[in-house]
């Protein structure tokens with residue numbers, strides 16, 4: 001893991017996970033996994049950025065500090081070189097904390113000074129000028145956030161607000177310095193006497209410059225925008241395009257726990273065309289209203305996309321909190337929404353829309369505890385998340401995909417081998433097995449030292465796979481085939497051994513990248529691994545001369561898709577041999593790499 005993020009709520013975590021996964025300009029997209037709370041096991045080796053989603057935004061400051069330090073310890077144990085503390089772009093906090101105390105505790109533990117504080121998220125209209133936070137053309141304290149029921153932001157001056165949270169003096173890098181570029185920003189941060197330094201930013205270009213200035217910084221704090229420019233400092237290629245997954249059709253229900261003005265307006269909008277049920281919060285607190293009862297009401301109306309909400313006005317929220325205490329209300333409502341979601345899913349609801357960071361965190365934890373893979377962006381700051389697969393899921397998927405490759409003629413006999421990364425090692429197809437007839441229970445398991453610890457003996461070409469995992473961060477699976485056309489190309493004398501698969505279509509550029517032809521080595525000879533290692537992780541795919549292709553991907557499905565794309569492109573190249581072919585131009589290739597994230601570097 002290269003970058004570790006500690007996020008103070010669930011939706012904030014997915015927001016920054018999205019930024020890191022998507023990439024931006026010179027910053028490549030990374031393989032990102034979001035964890036619900038501090039995991040109790042190591043991360044998969046292929047994870048380049050791990051985001052720990054806490055629920056620490058509005059709990060007492062000492063508990064927020066303790067949870068954040070626990071997350072820090074776990075991230076450091078995964079090898080992170082840089083840690084980001086992610087809070088809301090509207091700086092949701094109170095004079096009692098938690099942003100200041102958490103940032104100071106992390107800085108103290110990491111021995112960091114001149115730590116950037118930058119919640120800017122220009123795409124969403126959140127900008128910082130002279131240390132003041134704006135939402136659109138309004139100061140934060142006039143944006144509606146001053147009335148937030150949990151974290152009313154009544155002061156837009158971030159230095160003063162942090163000062164109230166007990167951070168001591170806070171520095172400022174003003175916009176005029178930010179606009180001078182990375183070197184000037186770095187010099188200003190280094191020259192500051194303060195531990196925390198608010199840094200102005202009003203555009204994505206400012207955030208890219210700040211990101212470049214933060215190369216080597218152990219601690220960074222900010223909104224999701226602060227991650228825009230961090231991956232540009234890493235010498236890595238993107239892990240490639242995530243394989244698309246199908247979305248579930250079927251009945252849908254909306255749940256709202258957020259009390260923000262926007263959510264309350266959205267509830268009214270929904271009411272115009274759909275049934276809306278108010279959850280009686282005093283009855284929930286008194287124990288007289290159960291999740292099952294609300295589930296029954298919703299299920300009776302399920303064909304009409306009903307909505308259930310707890311969202312109260314600031315006065316209603318204040319009344320409940322005065323009577324029961326803020327945390328008791330939040331814990332009870334979180335549990336209520338979690339149980340409600342479980343009851344709805346058990347009854348066949350396949351789509352839930354949930355409003356509110358705490359509320360959606362509670363629902364996701366109830367339905368899919370553990371890790372979430374970060375996929376494509378749906379809307380600014382909002383990615384697709386899907387539960388990371390368990391080992392049993394991966395075994396089943398390996399059997400299914402290998403059989404599919406075999407049935408479609410991508411491998412014959414016992415040719416080809418496939419591996420996939422696990423948090424505690426690797427799964428690998430056994431030696432002399434046919435991809436067409438794998439047995440999930442007999443797939444070889446290797447531990448993190450590559451020792452055989454379960455199942456049948458692994459393929460003798462394990463070193464091909466290992467070379468990819470060890471040189472190309474972000475690799476989650478490797479596929480080696482003897483597929484006919486790619487193998488045919490590997491038998492031809494290449495015009496350019498650095499780039500032996502022509503850029504005939506955009507998809508081979510986006511999914512496979514440049515493919516070098518590696519020298520012939522007899523099967524089973526570990527020198528083959530050395531040849532791959534010598535590429536230094538620059539390529540996602542190679543052709544072994546007179547042997548066949550080896551393709552790495554961020555996950556099993558992506559690696560299989562890329563291996564298929566390589567085979568099809570090789571087929572086209574052979575079909576078109578001798579014809580006046582129009583290849584994609586270097587500019588067109590560069591544009592695709594810019595737009596979709598290059599898989600070669």
Ligand SMILES: Nc1ncnc2c1ncn2[C@@H]1O[C@H](COP(=O)(O)OP(=O)(O)OP(=O)(O)O)[C@@H](O)[C@H]1O
Nearest residue numbers: 258259260310311312317320330333356357358359
């Ligand atoms: N009627 C209510 N009375 C008191 N507390 C409530 C009520 N309805 C919801 N809450 C609590 O308010 C909090 C809402 O937080 P949540 O993070 O879900 O939304 P938000 O902070 O408005 O949204 P976002 O994180 O997207 O900005 C939760 O802790 C929830 O339990």
Ligand SMILES: O=C(O)[C@@H](O)C(=O)CO
Nearest residue numbers: 011012015088089223357
């Ligand atoms: O920064 C934001 O606006 C969001 O990521 C957020 O924190 C949502 O709770």
